[in-house]
Amino acid sequence: MFRSIFTSIIVALTSVTLQAQTRQSLNSNKVQWKLTPQSAIGKDSVQLYAPGFNTGNWVNAVVPGAVFTSYVEAGLEKDPNFGDNIYQVDKSKYNRNFWYRTELDIAKQPGETIWLNFEGINRRGEVFFNGVRLGLLDGFMHRGKFDITELVQTGKKNVLAVLVYWPTLPVPNLASPTYISSDGWDWMPSVPGLLQGITDDVYLTTTGRVTLVDPWVRTDLTREKDGLVSLTVGLMNSGEKELKGVISGTIQPGNISFSRNLNIGAGKTIQQSFDTAIFRQLLIRDPKLWWPNGYGEPHLYTMDLSFSVDGKPSDSRQIRFGIRKYTYDTLGSVLHISVNGERIFIKGGNWGMSEYLLRCRGDEYDLKMQLHREMNYNMVRNWIGSVTDEEFYDACDKYGIMVWDDFWLNSHPNLPTDVFAFNQNAVEKIRRLRNHASIALWCGDNEGYPLPPLNGWLRENVRAFDGDDRWYHANSHSDALTGSGPWVNFHPKWYFTKYPGGFGGNPGWGLRTEIGTAVFTNFESFKKFMPQDKWWPRNEMWDKHFFGKSAFNAGPDNYVSTINKSYGEAAGIEDFCRKAQLVNLETNKAMYEGWLHHMWNDASGIMTWMSQSAYPSMVWQTYDYYYDLTGAYFGVKKANEPIHIQWSYADNSVKLINTTLNKLSNVKAKATVYTLDGKEATQFGKEISLDAAANAATTCFDINFSIDNIAYKTKAVASSFSPEAGDANAVSDGSSGSRWSSNYTDNEWVYIDLGDKKEIAAVTLNWESAYAKAYKIQVSDDAVNWTDVYQTDNGKGGVDQINFKPVHTRYVKMQGIKRASEWGYSLYDFEVYGRNRSSALQDMQFIKLQLTDRQGKLLSDNFYWRSNKSSDYTALNKLPKASLKTSATLKKEGTQSVITASIVNKGRGVAFAIRVQVINSETGKQILPAIMNDNYFTLLKGESKTIRISFDTALLPDGKYKLLAEAYNK
Structure with missing residues (x-):
């Protein structure tokens, strides 16, 4: 097997006269790599460069990958996904430097140049070939390209050895550029060795003496949306004499060709640019534009670029690019991102990492992005730049997923130990990735500002090496953003209610770069990583998978409380997982629908924390680590439909959300309400025909669940109100998304004016968390003299349904006696009823929404379950x-x-x-x-x-x- 692999290398290298550049992978699926701790070499450090050196006691290495992953794959560590295995590992075995080594058979032909290429080593790596030190790669995005032509030994084994340096502790931000979360976060454990290793591709290439350096394709649009394509490329002559040649390129589709004759001096690198000023063919009429998912197709072009000397190809590249133009504004102190002149409502998710041991490779990125497309996402945030693989960006290009791309800083008040290495890697990142259509924005720091001098350097790097084609944003949750978080589940109406507060940034919906909730797995996945004796009840092993104090930001206690309150206490782990999916679906759907409800007023987008899973856990995911699609996945998928009909938990309004560029004409929106037994409650149904503007939210109608509420839209008066809430009329506006709140004293009140005397027999009070421990319900004919009809000293908050002997009156008051908190009294709703109340409101209801076109074709449907007791859905168990x-x-x-x-x-x-x-x-x-x-x-x-x-x-x-x-x- 070993011999056959390298026979293919020889064949590839001898074919250079037929093809300008050949590439042969040296990854471990093609080549046998070994690794061992540096300390294990001792006196043999010189001998390891010699062919035949005994590596029998070395470990088979996974390349690309991490050192620890190699030991796991070799069976030398227990499955780190299971139980608390990874927490039991002796980190001292890995928190040190390691040697990688392999032997290669390489043949060379006259006139060929052979290059050894590295795409990334974490954190640093010294590269040796046949005993010669080629150089140091400093940072996990620092590329290495070494001319080994004169060092290759034909007919003998060639020894490639790499000394990989451990990143050192602490990691944030001192070890950057590196994987910031490698020493653990509130969603992944600390990885022994801190993900040190040869972490990206290794390969050989063969060329002539002139090579192409970082071809850069830029696109722009005319006012008529014709495409403007330009190219800047370096050409390096590594030979000892001046060379004359032709650089040529062809763009497909369209068969658009261009070329230029060049002279390149010995040892020189020159820059060449091509644009429409001279090459008019680079003005592409009516191009196929690249669009974010949901707004159009993500069309891609290819540019085949080559340089030939005496008619023979010396080097070639193929660049895939999309013709598109990003623009930005911060009107209303909200960041808006536009593509091709159209504002894009951001529906996205954060990626902590692709996989916590760097085991996501190749086509798996395609799968992940296909799932993101299916969820109707149009953006992924590469959080703290944790994903470095080209395949990630290729998949984003393919599926129309924009990338919010971070650098490697996290709000710590310290600089990297080596700011120059950090900056060199930042430049490398931009130069390597700038051709990708999907990258929409570069971000300096997670929840902070890069300390001097880095903020200025990063801004200038984007200007110099990306031509300011994308926006540079210094702080991920400030400056025209509405902060980050919270990361815990709330009642669905919270996401619709002014305002769902975050940390940092401006108040409002705006553009939220992080917000999330715990997301528990299905039982089938749970038992894959949890020992059976730790299944139930909740215990410390759950915390090892971040459902406890280790993930306090996820609010696991609150999540469990929601399950118990909404669906009843679970009888065991299977029942818990089953009920959890309903919480997952309802919360995640509401999160996106809350932002879409306020589309462009002032909301411009939302990115959940997180949209995928890097480690088997019970928090912050849509699909889980094993790709089981949870309730969260389908909640997100439904909410983010490009054409979508939705209901607001807060004000009972129904809206048509159209995040496409096409106007909808004469469509029909219909709401049907059902009782728990599936019977239609016709008195609550609504139907309307309407037109809906492109890229906008259009109100259809309200569902009036208060048809028997005689206080609906009546005048209300209060003793006081606080500025963070509305005035007294908020209690009678029919919206649970608005509330009244009093001063912080006990003797406060609010009353309803029914307009004239009516018979009443019941009151419903929907309390916010600031409720009354003791209060009275009073009635009056003149709002001066009051009579008690109800009193309690044991208020519990939530929804109080109060019945009393029927009485004729005009005014109905809630008179506070004693507060249950340090705050005042706060009510979402104050409803008043007569003797007869619709039975449909006595328990729960189902809401079915449908949107159809003029031919009756279904465009969108939606389904909700609703309780008049806030989020009490325990009736479902019956x-x-x-x-x-x-x-x-x-x-x-x-x-x-x-x-x-x-x-x-x-x-x-x-x-x-x-x-x-x-x-x-x-x-x-x-x-x-x-x-x-x-x-x-x-x-x-x-x-x-x-x-x-x-x-x-x-x-x-x-x-x-x-x-x-x-x-x-x-």
């Missing part, structure tokens, strides 16, 4: 058992298998929150990863749903599967 009928077919489409399944509710009631899974019939395990169009959906009596599930055929080669469809009320 739903009659669902009865489902399923059928499915499997077809192969290329390398993919596609299951089309029909799910029918054949029962008498509602089949709530149906989860569909595909199981391997032979192993009984889930088929993952798989992409699904929907899940956790609800079917009313007689309704059906078609589910499409696609996955790699290699996961189910014999095609034997079982389809599971289970409702919450199974």
Whole structure:
């Protein structure tokens, strides 16, 4: 095997006269690498450069990858994903320097130049080839390109050795440029060795004496949106005499060609530029533009670039690029990002890392970005620059996912130990990645400002090496942003209510770069990383996977409390996981819909913390570490539909959200309300035909759940009000997104003026967290003399439903006696009812929304569950058992298998929150990863749903599967 691999290298290198540049991977899937601690070499440090050096007791190395990962893959460490295994590792074994070594068979031909290339070593690496020190790579994005032509020994083994230096402690920000989270964060454990290693690709290339250096393709648009393409490229002559040649390029599609004759002096590097001033063909009429996901197709072009000497190619490159133009504004102190002249509403997610041990490689990035496209995302934030792989950016280009790209600083009041190495890596990052259409913004620091001199340096780097084509933003949660966080789940209405506060930045919705919630896994994933004796109840092992004090920002206590309050205490871990998916779905959907509700007024976008999982945990993810699609995934996917109909938990309004560039004409919006038994409550339904502007939110109607509330939209009067809330009329406006709050004293009150005397028999008070421990309900005919109809000294907050003997009156007052907190009294709603109240409001309701075009084709649908007791959904546990009928077919489409399944509710009631899974019939395990169009959906009596599930055929080669469809009320 070893010999056959290097035979292919020889063939590749001898073909240089046919192809300008050949590339041969030296990654460990092609070449056998070994590693060992530097301290284990001792006196043999010189001998390791010699062919045949005994590495029998060295460890097989994973390249690219981390040292610790190599030991894991070699079976020398227990599975770090399981239990607390990674916390038990002796870090002293890894927190030191390591040697990497391999031996190569290389042949060379006359006139060829052979280059050894490194794309990244963490944190530093000294490179030796056949005993000669080639140089030091300083920083994990510092590229190395070494001419080894004269050092290659044909017919002998060539020894490549790399001494990799441990990043050192502490990491933030002293060790930067490096993986800032490598020593642990509140979502991943500390990694032994701090992810030191050869962390990016290693390869050989062969060229002539002239090579192309960092080709840079830039695009712009005319007023008519014709494309302007320009190219700047370096040409380096590494030979000892002047060379004459031709640089030429071809752009596809369009077969657009250009060329220029050049003379390049010996040992010189020259810069050449091509633009429309001379090369008019670079003005591309009616180009296929690159658009973010949901706004259009992310069209890409290729430029094949080469330099030839005497008609023979010396070097070539292919650059993929998109014709697009980014512009920015901060009107209203809100950052807006526009592409091709159109404002883009940001729907995005943060990536802490691609995988905590750097095991995400190649096509896996394509899978992750395909999942992001399916969730209707259009942006990913590369948090603290933790992802360095080119494949990440390639996938973002392909799927239309913009990148908010950070550098390697995190709000710590210290500079990197070596600011010059940091800056060199920053320049390298920009030069390496600037051709990617997807990069939308460069950001200096996570939740802070880069300390001098770095902020100025980074700003100038963007100006010099990216031509200011993208925005430089110094601080990730300030300067026309609305902060970051919180990272804990709230009641859905909180995301609609003025304002969902963050930390740092401006008040408002605006552009929020981080906001999130704990997201618990399904049971099938949970048991993959949790020892069985630690399944239940919650214990310290859960905290090792960040569901405890280690992830305090995620509010795991609050998350558990929400499950208990909303759905009832879980009977065990399976029940807990099942109920958690409803919290995941409802919270994550509300998070995005809350921002979309305020689209452009003042909201411009939201990025969840986080959109993917780097470590098996129960926080901050949409799909989990094993690619199981949680309730959060489908909540996000639904909320972010380009054409979307949604309901506001706060004010009961229904809006049509159109984040496309196409106007909608004569569409029909319909809301239907159902009781728990699936019967339509016709008195609450609404329907309207309307037009909807492009890239805007359009109000359809309100659903009036207060049709029997005789206080609805009446005048209210209060003893006082606080500036952080509304005035007294907030309690009667029918919106739970507004509230009244009093001064911070006990004797405060608010009353309703019904306009004239009416018979009343009940009051509902919807308290904010500042509620009354003791209070009275009083009535009056003149608002001067009051009579008590109810009194309590044991107020519990939440929703108080108060019944009393019917009385005719005009004024109804809540008279505070004693506060339950240091704050005043705060009410979202003060409702007043007569003798008769619609039975539909006595428990829970389902809300079904539909948007159809003029032909009746469904454009968007949505489904909610609502309780008049705030978030008390425990009535769902009393739903009659669902009865489902399923059928499915499997077809192969290329390398993919596609299951089309029909799910029918054949029962008498509602089949709530149906989860569909595909199981391997032979192993009984889930088929993952798989992409699904929907899940956790609800079917009313007689309704059906078609589910499409696609996955790699290699996961189910014999095609034997079982389809599971289970409702919450199974």
